[in-house]
């Protein structure tokens with residue numbers, strides 16, 4: 058059974074134990090998925106984030122989820138795309154790896170990711186997808202936790218890019234290919 062899958066929808070509705078947040082280094086909220094997560098979690102999330110003193114790009118910090126269905130939020134600032142020659146790929150991979158490592162250390166069994174850095178931060182989706190999927194799949198190969206990792210894409214178009222890359226690189230057989238019609242969250 059695949060420990061990885063791709064969904065379409067609003068990650069704030071996720072019932073995974075933890076969701077990752079495409080944050081910024083202040084951890085004080087923003088627009089995009091960061092804004093949606095803070096709006097759904099309520100003011101207690103910002104209050105806890107204020108105590109963290111920010112987070113470096115590529116690192117991750119854990120908070121409670123408050124009014125979200127998810128119990129925890131893993132905040133990770135992705136790299137801003139500056140053309141691809143400034144270490145963006147390594148920093149993006151580090152975002153996924155840092156969240157997975159933190160989740161494993163806390164015994165978290167299910168973790169949902171948004172498509173980090175591919176919105177406001179301008180990381181081209183077709184370049185982000187192979188980096189993100191390699192970081193996730195390498196981690197799952199070497200670790201038992203989290204048991205389940207999902208990528209929650211806001212649009213079907215985003216999901217199609219990740220699914221195409223995953224099917225090309227990680228589907229050993231036709232049966233293992235991710236379905237054309239992704240589940241909605």
Ligand code: APR
Nearest residue numbers: 067068079081087088089090091093174175176177178211
């Ligand atoms: N659920 C799932 N995915 C979402 C949601 C949502 N509710 N809202 C937006 N997204 C998707 C976007 O469509 C995009 O594919 O999340 C992906 C990441 O886009 P952004 O949220 O813009 O994040 P990012 O590109 O990493 O930029 C981060 O934006 O919101 C600010 O404070 C944040 O400064 C930081 C920057």
